[in-house]
Amino acid sequence: MYKLWLSRDLAILHDGPAGTGKTRGVCERDYQLCKKYAGCRILWLRKRRVDLNESVLTTFESLVVPEGSELLSGPTKEHRTKYTFENGSEILLRGLDDPERTRSLEVDHIRMFEATEFTEDDFDTLPRSLRWGVIPYPQIILETNPGPPQHWILDRVASGSIVRLPSTHKDNPRFWDEDAVQWTEVGALYVHSVLFMMEG
Numbered sequence: 001m002y003k004l005w006l007s008r009d010l011a012i013l014h015d016g017p018a019g020t021g022k023t024r025g026v027c028e029r030d031y032q033l034c035k036k037y038a039g040c041r042i043l044w045l046r047k048r049r050v051d052l053n054e055s056v057l058t059t060f061e062s063l064v065v066p067e068g069s070e071l072l073s074g075p076t077k078e079h080r081t082k083y084t085f086e087n088g089s090e091i092l093l094r095g096l097d098d099p100e101r102t103r104s105l106e107v108d109h110i111r112m113f114e115a116t117e118f119t120e121d122d123f124d125t126l127p128r129s130l131r132w133g134v135i136p137y138p139q140i141i142l143e144t145n146p147g148p149p150q151h152w153i154l155d156r157v158a159s160g161s162i163v164r165l166p167s168t169h170k171d172n173p174r175f176w177d178e179d180a181v182q183w184t185e186v187g188a189l190y191v192h193s194v195l196f197m198m199e200g
Contacts, residue, residue, distance in 0.1 A: 004026075005029055007165060009163040010137075011139075011140045012139070012162065012163050012164075013142045013144075013156075013157055014026065014142065014143045014165050014166075014167060015115075015145065015166055017146065018145060019175065021167065021172035021174070021175075022144075022167045022171075023056055023059050024059050024172075025167070026141060027059055027060045027064045030042050031065070033089075033109070034087075034090075035089070037089065037108070038088055038089060038134075039089060039134050040089045040108045040132070040135050041089070041092060041105075041106070041107040041108055041132045042089075042107060042108060042109045042110070043107045044091055044093050045094055045102070046113050046114060047095060047097065047122075048095045049095025051114070056113050057080070061077065070085075071085065080093060092105065092107065096118070102125075106131050107129050108135035108138060109135060109138070109140070112126075112142045113144075114145075115142035116144045116145070116147035118142075119152075120152040127140070142162065
């Protein structure tokens with residue numbers, strides 16, 4: 001996760017198994033970027049807009065945004081089109097099931113959640129939107145659980161056009177205590193019991 005936060009690469013694959021904290025890490029990073037760069041614009045995407053509600057938006061609203069924040073006022077998750085910060089920064093919420101709403105957007109950064117759902121053509125339409133220019137480096141993050149080894153994203157990684165920064169369960173502070181260099185109680189239960197049942 002640390003490498004992800006520091007990266008200035010144009011396109012990043014952030015992949016790893018469920019429970020590694022990928023989504024929360026990306027949400028935390030974007031929250032801080034929006035606070036730091038007044039007037040910036042970040043686009044959060046799923047293949048279908050409705051699929052943001054119970055995944056990304058739930059994580060953002062329950063684990064990242066402070067209680068009582070102005071970001072939580074207004075529409076419910078189901079009807080929200082963006083989060084607007086006091087300094088004018090915005091996180092825009094879209095799905096490619098409504099392509100007209102993404103075609104003319106100008107943003108600083110793009111996040112493709114569950115990136116394996118997107119086609120290569122979907123991906124190739126997005127860089128043209130990276131022209132807002134408030135954050136000093138444009139960036140797309142493809143966040144996902146591992147996909148098949150022949151997936152187009154891994155072909156792009158192999159070609160060098162996308163940088164891969166994988167995530168592990170030790171990236172999740174709920175599961176791994178970095179100071180004690182050991183699993184937390186809930187982490188040990190998840191890694192040694194829950195995941196053990198899933199082997200094979």
